[in-house]
Amino acid sequence: MNRPRHPGHTERNPTPGTPPRQRTLDTREKALNSNPTHQDTSADPTTGWWTEAVIYQIYPRSFADSDGDGVGDLPGITARLDHLTELGVDAVWLSPFYPSPQADAGYDVADYRDVDPLFGTLADADKLITESRARGLRVIVDLVPNHTSSAHRWFAAALAAAPGSPERDRYVFRDGKGPDGAQPPNDWQSVFGGPAWTRITEADGRPGQWYLHLFDTGQPDLNWDNPQVRAEFLDVLRFWLDRGVDGFRVDVAHGLIKQADLADWEEPQEILSGQTVDKPRPPMWDQDGVHEVYREWRALLDSYPGERVLVAEAWVEPAERLARYVRPDEMHQAFNFEFLLASWTAPAQYAVITRSLEATDAVGAPTTWVLSNHDVVRHASRLGLDTSAGRPNGVGIGDPQPDAALGLRRARAATLLMLALPGSAYLFQGEELGLPEHTTMPDEARQDPTWLRSGQTQRGRDGCRVPIPWEADAPSYGFGPTDASWLPQPPMWAEYALDRQRGTPGSTYELYRTALRLRREHGLGRGTLRWRETGDEVLAFDNAGLTVLTNFGPTPVPPPAGELVATSGPLDADSRVPADVTVWVRAS
Ligand code: GLC
Ligand code: MG
Numbered sequence: 001m002n003r004p005r006h007p008g009h010t011e012r013n014p015t016p017g018t019p020p021r022q023r024t025l026d027t028r029e030k031a032l033n034s035n036p037t038h039q040d041t042s043a044d045p046t047t048g049w050w051t052e053a054v055i056y057q058i059y060p061r062s063f064a065d066s067d068g069d070g071v072g073d074l075p076g077i078t079a080r081l082d083h084l085t086e087l088g089v090d091a092v093w094l095s096p097f098y099p100s101p102q103a104d105a106g107y108d109v110a111d112y113r114d115v116d117p118l119f120g121t122l123a124d125a126d127k128l129i130t131e132s133r134a135r136g137l138r139v140i141v142d143l144v145p146n147h148t149s150s151a152h153r154w155f156a157a158a159l160a161a162a163p164g165s166p167e168r169d170r171y172v173f174r175d176g177k178g179p180d181g182a183q184p185p186n187d188w189q190s191v192f193g194g195p196a197w198t199r200i201t202e203a204d205g206r207p208g209q210w211y212l213h214l215f216d217t218g219q220p221d222l223n224w225d226n227p228q229v230r231a232e233f234l235d236v237l238r239f240w241l242d243r244g245v246d247g248f249r250v251d252v253a254h255g256l257i258k259q260a261d262l263a264d265w266e267e268p269q270e271i272l273s274g275q276t277v278d279k280p281r282p283p284m285w286d287q288d289g290v291h292e293v294y295r296e297w298r299a300l301l302d303s304y305p306g307e308r309v310l311v312a313e314a315w316v317e318p319a320e321r322l323a324r325y326v327r328p329d330e331m332h333q334a335f336n337f338e339f340l341l342a343s344w345t346a347p348a349q350y351a352v353i354t355r356s357l358e359a360t361d362a363v364g365a366p367t368t369w370v371l372s373n374h375d376v377v378r379h380a381s382r383l384g385l386d387t388s389a390g391r392p393n394g395v396g397i398g399d400p401q402p403d404a405a406l407g408l409r410r411a412r413a414a415t416l417l418m419l420a421l422p423g424s425a426y427l428f429q430g431e432e433l434g435l436p437e438h439t440t441m442p443d444e445a446r447q448d449p450t451w452l453r454s455g456q457t458q459r460g461r462d463g464c465r466v467p468i469p470w471e472a473d474a475p476s477y478g479f480g481p482t483d484a485s486w487l488p489q490p491p492m493w494a495e496y497a498l499d500r501q502r503g504t505p506g507s508t509y510e511l512y513r514t515a516l517r518l519r520r521e522h523g524l525g526r527g528t529l530r531w532r533e534t535g536d537e538v539l540a541f542d543n544a545g546l547t548v549l550t551n552f553g554p555t556p557v558p559p560p561a562g563e564l565v566a567t568s569g570p571l572d573a574d575s576r577v578p579a580d581v582t583v584w585v586r587a588s
Helices: 074-079 081-087 122-134 153-160 227-242 290-302 319-326 337-341 346-363 404-418 449-453 491-496 508-522
Strands: 054-058 091-094 138-143 197-201 207-212 247-250 309-312 368-370 424-428 530-534 538-543 546-551 563-567 581-586
Touching (some): 081 508, 122 138, 227 290, 290 309, 337 368, 346 530
Parallel strands (some): 054 424, 138 247, 368 424
Antiparallel strands (some): 197 207, 538 546, 546 581
């Protein structure tokens, strides 16, 4: 049964006769290297670079290791920047590289204005920023405002100070419940498992107050009602803006403000579950007060020359609620996790694409798309899992294993569908190689706090964080100069290595390159989506002179008329589009 079509509801130029949006600055031609305060116009909500950008997430630990210690680093990234320009992305987002005890792979920041020696020096960061921008690549860094590391000087000061002191007030300290204060202040659970509260020992040696950590014990939550916290982060933003970064990915953007009464919440916490429409909003997520923080940040970014952007990592549903983070005076983008979480069926994909476009159109923000990141099972494996029993938080030995061939086939189709959509898209390092999750990693090798904190019931996120393969026959597959790799690489990594795929027709890498080139040439990111077919098995739409068709069903279908310019997999013997294949066709 065909779903009703909704002509026009995804039109992105509301006024008839409005000329198509033109970019004021071509990121390729006008090198961004002149200096970080180049004189392009301030952020324009409809034509800014981010509205159609393809942004590549670098997870520094696992991208490229320059010194052979088994951990990727900033000089390693700088040495591999040409890969990103060859691939054809517009910007990079770097996961945290700041000084950190690495309790949560760097999302536990001890100093927001420096670089961890593991990753290099501040001079290495400057060089990476300069060299990226010299190639026309924008640079977004990660900002972690919900919590610091327990090794942050503020937390040390809070522990040394007395209950009720200004030092404690920068975090969320409370007395415990029960006669001896031996019970946590409320029933909140950590996202990684276990209670969200840890009791401290006071300076005099007695059992003392409790502090809140929605994540690991090494990640105490900040108190965003405290003016010092607000001032500090404005200053951290300035620090990196002055160094020339193009923007910030804001970690746990929906978590900063907690409901004032810290009311009990009888539910477990899950980083990926988000909130559903039919349940009340949890007291720790998506509180209205967060928006005031982002308005202040936006004003600061707008006071800088160039087009600097804020991107929200907010696990918030539904799309209308998420859209509040990208209202005109707030952030520029928010990750579309509803798209990432959507099932691989035509009705589910149709629904999420339509809803996403409508929700962001309503606030005049660009829509974003994402399929993989460092927190979820890579889509080349996720789409090969039987998820009827729910979506696993990691896959390990003994768990049901994905169908690798099916997963890759669907992942390629999903990517080709995603890259044809109007808006901005995020890629996670390695997905351009069709890299699967490492699903048989020995549990002893696991580093994600999720595994231990969940009492070894949730395998966690290590499987998507494995260092990526560059060269099939080199030590650590070319990740670094030695065999060392902070997480073990699976034996079959060689077949995914970049040097095996580069120039190989039909390889996943060449598919990404083709798609990114065509996306740029056609201006797909700034186009208008018009549905052609929205059945139960096939989706097809037009965008900027291309027709895109994905076959989700088992029955092969004829491709749309025109010249076939990209396909995620081979057509069948009768030139039809088989199951789990996306094609791009140019009207002839
Ligand atoms: C975000 C990050 C994740 C991290 C968490 C706590 O969700 O993406 O990796 O563990 O925040 O900072
Ligand atoms: Mg290293």
